[in-house]
Amino acid sequence: MSSDFPATTFPRRDFLKAGGALLVGLTFAPRADAQQPPGGAIAGPFTPDPEQLDTWIAIHADNTATIFSASINRGGPRIRLAAADARQALLARASQQLGAPVERLTVSRGVVSVAGSPGQSVTYGALIGDRRFDVPYTGKAPVKDYRNHTIVGASVPRNDIPAKASGKYVYMQHVRVPGMLHGRVVRPRGQGAYGDGARVLSLDAGSIRDIPGARVVRRRDFVGVVASEEWDAVRAAQRLRVTWDQPASLPETPAALFERMRAAKTIDSVVMDRGGVDAAFASARHVVSHRFDSPYQIHAGFGPNCAIADVKTDSAVVMCSTQGPYATRAKIADVLEMPEGNITVRYYEGSGTFGRSCYDDVAQAAAVMSQETGAPVRVQFMRWDEHGWDNFGPAHTADVKIAADANGKLVAYQYHGWQHTWSVTDTTAQLAAGRPASEGQDGRAQSLTPTNTGEMYALPNWRIVNHRVPGLQGYFKGAPLRSPLDLAIAFGAEQVIDELAYLANMDPYVFRRQNMNGDRWLAVLNAAAEAAKWSPRKAAANLSKARVVKGRGIAVGTHLSSYGAAVAEIEVDRDTGVIVAKRMYGAIEAGQIVNPGFVENQITGMLVQAASRMLKEEVTFSRTNVTSVDWVSYPILRCSEAPEVFPVVVKRQDQPSTGVGEECIAAAAAAIANAFFDATGVRLREQPMTPPRVVAALRRA
Amino acid sequence: MATRLIVNQRMQDVDAAPDTPLLYILSNNLELQGPRFGCGLAQCGSCSVLLDGVEIRSCVTPLSAVAGKSVTTLEGLPALYAQQKKLASAPELHPLQQAVIDEQALQCGYCYNGQIIKGAELLSKNPQPSVEQIRTAMNGHLCRCGTYPRMIKAIQRASRAIAGGGR
Numbered sequence: 001m002s003s004d005f006p007a008t009t010f011p012r013r014d015f016l017k018a019g020g021a022l023l024v025g026l027t028f029a030p031r032a033d034a035q036q037p038p039g040g041a042i043a044g045p046f047t048p049d050p051e052q053l054d055t056w057i058a059i060h061a062d063n064t065a066t067i068f069s070a071s072i073n074r075g076g077p078r079i080r081l082a083a084a085d086a087r088q089a090l091l092a093r094a095s096q097q098l099g100a101p102v103e104r105l106t107v108s109r110g111v112v113s114v115a116g117s118p119g120q121s122v123t124y125g126a127l128i129g130d131r132r133f134d135v136p137y138t139g140k141a142p143v144k145d146y147r148n149h150t151i152v153g154a155s156v157p158r159n160d161i162p163a164k165a166s167g168k169y170v171y172m173q174h175v176r177v178p179g180m181l182h183g184r185v186v187r188p189r190g191q192g193a194y195g196d197g198a199r200v201l202s203l204d205a206g207s208i209r210d211i212p213g214a215r216v217v218r219r220r221d222f223v224g225v226v227a228s229e230e231w232d233a234v235r236a237a238q239r240l241r242v243t244w245d246q247p248a249s250l251p252e253t254p255a256a257l258f259e260r261m262r263a264a265k266t267i268d269s270v271v272m273d274r275g276g277v278d279a280a281f282a283s284a285r286h287v288v289s290h291r292f293d294s295p296y297q298i299h300a301g302f303g304p305n306c307a308i309a310d311v312k313t314d315s316a317v318v319m320c321s322t323q324g325p326y327a328t329r330a331k332i333a334d335v336l337e338m339p340e341g342n343i344t345v346r347y348y349e350g351s352g353t354f355g356r357s358c359y360d361d362v363a364q365a366a367a368v369m370s371q372e373t374g375a376p377v378r379v380q381f382m383r384w385d386e387h388g389w390d391n392f393g394p395a396h397t398a399d400v401k402i403a404a405d406a407n408g409k410l411v412a413y414q415y416h417g418w419q420h421t422w423s424v425t426d427t428t429a430q431l432a433a434g435r436p437a438s439e440g441q442d443g444r445a446q447s448l449t450p451t452n453t454g455e456m457y458a459l460p461n462w463r464i465v466n467h468r469v470p471g472l473q474g475y476f477k478g479a480p481l482r483s484p485l486d487l488a489i490a491f492g493a494e495q496v497i498d499e500l501a502y503l504a505n506m507d508p509y510v511f512r513r514q515n516m517n518g519d520r521w522l523a524v525l526n527a528a529a530e531a532a533k534w535s536p537r538k539a540a541a542n543l544s545k546a547r548v549v550k551g552r553g554i555a556v557g558t559h560l561s562s563y564g565a566a567v568a569e570i571e572v573d574r575d576t577g578v579i580v581a582k583r584m585y586g587a588i589e590a591g592q593i594v595n596p597g598f599v600e601n602q603i604t605g606m607l608v609q610a611a612s613r614m615l616k617e618e619v620t621f622s623r624t625n626v627t628s629v630d631w632v633s634y635p636i637l638r639c640s641e642a643p644e645v646f647p648v649v650v651k652r653q654d655q656p657s658t659g660v661g662e663e664c665i666a667a668a669a670a671a672i673a674n675a676f677f678d679a680t681g682v683r684l685r686e687q688p689m690t691p692p693r694v695v696a697a698l699r700r701a
Numbered sequence: 702m703a704t705r706l707i708v709n710q711r712m713q714d715v716d717a718a719p720d721t722p723l724l725y726i727l728s729n730n731l732e733l734q735g736p737r738f739g740c741g742l743a744q745c746g747s748c749s750v751l752l753d754g755v756e757i758r759s760c761v762t763p764l765s766a767v768a769g770k771s772v773t774t775l776e777g778l779p780a781l782y783a784q785q786k787k788l789a790s791a792p793e794l795h796p797l798q799q800a801v802i803d804e805q806a807l808q809c810g811y812c813y814n815g816q817i818i819k820g821a822e823l824l825s826k827n828p829q830p831s832v833e834q835i836r837t838a839m840n841g842h843l844c845r846c847g848t849y850p851r852m853i854k855a856i857q858r859a860s861r862a863i864a865g866g867g868r
Contacts, residue, residue: 157805164810165798167735167775171811174734230729231721234741302739302811302845303747351811352846383740597805601851605808608847631744631843639839642849 020130022089024082025056026137057082059090063110063125072594073561073659084141093127146592146653153653155597172321172348173306173380180308182230183369183379184237186223187427190388190626192246194423195437195472197221197430199245207241216240217372222432224369226377237382248623249474258293258397260474261418266467272450275461280412284403286503291399292492293686296392296619298634299357299481303350304386307359309366310376315342320363321350328360331426335364335433336371354609356422356479358390364428384629389427392619393481394419394446394471396488402496408504410515412461415453415493420471421446422479439471444560445484451560452486452666453493458517476619476626483559486666487613491687494555494670498539498677507536508674509554516556520563520589524650525556527587528565528667531648539674540681548573550582551679557666562590563650564664566607568643568671572679574698577691580641581611581672586664587648591655599660603647606661610668612637618688704768708733709777710784719765724748726764727774735775735814746815746842750774751781756822775814778821785825797821800859801852808846815842820856828863830856 055078058066067083069075087107094112095102104115112127114120146152163169188198200221208214214227214236225236251257281287307320309332316336322328325345333340345363353359358381366379381389399416422440429435440446448466471478501511509529516522534554543549549572556565567585572578584607593599616635620628628634669687676694677683682701686693703714708731715726722741727733727750736759739747743758750759751773759772773781778795782788797820800806807813816839823830823838830838835856844852 157802161802161805161807161810164807164813165801165817166794167733167814169810170734171737173737174728176729176732229717229721230725231718234725300845302745302809302843303737304739349809352809354845380738383742383744601805601808601848604850605847608849609845612847630742631740632742636843636845637847637849638841638843639849639852640836642836642847642853645850 020061020128020132022059022086022124022128022133022135023056024086024135024137026078026082055079055082057086059086059124059128061125061128061130063123071659072657076594076657078139080143081139081141082137084143085135085138088141089133089135090124090127094122097122097127149653152592152594153596153651156595157597170348171303172319172350173303175308175319175348176378177308177310177376180376180378181226181228181373182233183217183224183226183366183377184233184382185365185379185385186225186237186240186242187385187389188244188246188625189384190621190629191427191476192625193249193474194477195474196247196249197437201243201245203243204241208236208239211236211239217369219368219372219432220434222365222368222428224365224379226369226373234382246624250621250623250625251474252623254295254618254620257395261395261397261469264469264473266418266469268468269447269466271448271464271466272454273463274459277412277414277461277463280461281401281403281414284411285406286500287401287403288496288499288503289399289401290492290496290683290685291397292488292495294396294488294491295617295688296395296476297481297613297617298387298390298392298619298628299354300387300390300634300636301351301353301357304381304383305350305357305359305362306378306380307363307366308376308378309363309370311336311367311370314338316367316370317344317346318363318367319346319348320359320366321348321353322359322363323353323356328363331360331429332363332367334435335429336367354482355393355484356391358386358427361389361426361428364426364432368428368432383631387634388626388629391423391477391479393484394422394475394478396485398489398492400492400496402500404500404504408501408506408511408514410457410459410500413454413457413459414463415448415489416465416467417448417453417489418467418469419446419485420469420475420478423471423477427477437472442466442468445480448485448489449560452489452558456517456521456556456558457497457515482609483662483665486557486559486662487610487669490555490557490666490670491614491673492685494557494667495673495677495683495685498553498674499683502539505538508539509534510536512554512556520652521556524563524565524587524589527589527648527650528567528585529554531585531587531646532567532569532583534567539678543681547575549679551675551677553671553674553676553678555667555670555674557664557670559659559662559666561658562588562660562663564588564667566610566664566667566671568668568675570672570675570679572676572694574680577694577698579615579672579676579689579694581615581643583646584611584643584668584671585646585648586668587650588660588663589650589652590658590660590663592653592657593649593651594657596649596651599649600647602660603649603664604645606665607645607647607668608637608642610665611641611643611672614669614672614687614689616688616690618690704764706767706769707771709773710771710780715764717764720763723750723759723762723764723767723772727759727772733774733776735818737811737814739812739815744843745812746819747812749815749818749842751818751822754822754825756819775817778817782821795821796862797824797855797859800855800862804851804855804858806848806851806855808848812842812844816844816852820852820859823856824859824863829860832857
């Protein structure tokens, strides 16, 4: 492990200039994007750049610690090893100071004591004093056995919540700098096809003449306005008359979008081909085969993205909310045509981003506007900028086929999925720098994988075919949206499994139970079922003629690292087509759980967000542009519609920690789809499951 | 041309165009961090403040409409609560702010300015709301992280605290 993650020198950090500290740090990875990089999988061996130190622990003289790492999943094991190095170094110092061998020392809450000699103790802080110690990272110091953990595995309250509840917390949107101008971008109200971009045909600067404080900033097809008063910038952006060329190259309807994807010249890859799938289907007792369509969906951070840039002749400082400051720096360097090393990116928390929303776009926009005006510029996207120009979670269409034998054992599974991959070029780079639209290679999260496409089940015969759609030919910008692809995959895969259970005259939970792939999947499925007090019966066995009918559904799913299962209990108004998720149960098994309270909160959010995405969320568009540009045209779940939630954390403290933030949203979404069948005896194979779709499906039945 | 208004119980004379939305006055001129930009369309509730005790969307309320009136932001809630309850001094936090902490309700927390403002308005009018009343009152405040279930619990907890005479 130490050879993969070599030690490096700890660079001086501003916050460490005062007081003493003990430091252990390492460069974790050559990139810092929280999601898969546009270019796909992580590169091979690399040389750590001390300027890009991204995992470190600092113990301060006041006996507090600052820890910086990637997610618990990726950075957790390294931070544990770095902490062990720090502990070993501190124990050596304590041994000297206390005159006792290291073997006799114990540590609790940052205080080192000599066993059997209670008076002899010293704090970590006192050992550090006003000196600074750089401890080399070895990754070889002994770590504590998980059975002796006292804090890991217990719920600890978050320390950011008091400031957030009282209005003292500084979000990016609050940051101001002296001499700053307020900027707004001026774009068509809703993006068109990514491959086409948008061109300015004419711009009438005179249209904002009556707002004397405001002026136009333009570079190629990038248009913005700046003003010293924010309201002047807002008004000017709304009033500025620009005629745009946006080709009418988008599909005519949402349905036509999926036809276009299927008819496209795709790059096909067989991701999995185990056993003899065709022969197994031919001899199977029960076979189910259907098509499923899932739309583009928006990240829709609650505070639209915001950035401040102060660009000088040969240097720049950019403040923004980003999941990867180094990747953002490279993107800013590109539009400024300035060496990366001359650019500083300062991170400030924004609202939840749920993946790669348009935070790089706003950072680039602020940088371009600052470079053009020679003043610091704060760009706050308006709601329509954020909704209209997001990198959407890509649409997906699938043909899913599955078969079981007479005993209800799965014998064959085949999944064909179509989607384009993620876009690389941000809108500002496209408009201001003329950078062509381009796509990344398929990363693990933007093509089908065995992990999220079948691996939860024991499958003797199994085929997965990924059809990569050419994303520059009439589609939108795309980027990872929380649990990329998984929700769409589960929507299809978990419904056909349910249908097999129905054909086999079995309860859908019992059917899954006898087909799960291994104990960990079985345990998480059982946990969700037990939480919901699931009593076995065949689905749709209690159909009613009442106007409002009830149903329950169960499903499993993952985002490539952990184990997720969910149960949904819903009500369907058969007249209006309105579905309400009443109660949702979500279980996650993610190995060693560091803070169960956090995990419960994440599950809570995932259950609500799954209901929102499954019941409401869909990017709409015309031939030329996106038309879902605010919370009315792109509704999300509201408080009155929120389910009661029951999070279940399945602990496996002996296993490595994996992710929790995306791991049961797919199961929860599919559980809702299965509950709809239980309630109505009808399947919905297009989502979101909106009232018009529900009414139409019930009419057809 | 200054406009006079009261913000968190202090008189403020603001020199700005009268059609300027109150949000920009609070954020830029008065440097308050409670109300914040979310949509500019009165759709989400990020920018909510109390105007003479009633929740409004500051992103669409022009400065001229609040002249001479009393605005309370998230920062001013404890003092407003003290005034409403005739307490000798303002607590550090409004009971709902404390309940949000105790329930670990929020995730990113961006919408919690509005959630707390609206919840505090509800509790001032109806100190013992039912779950259905909470859901109805809070329905105009969106949360992208999906924290509604915990936010409902936080309002119930605050309701109990108020009934118990606690903070």
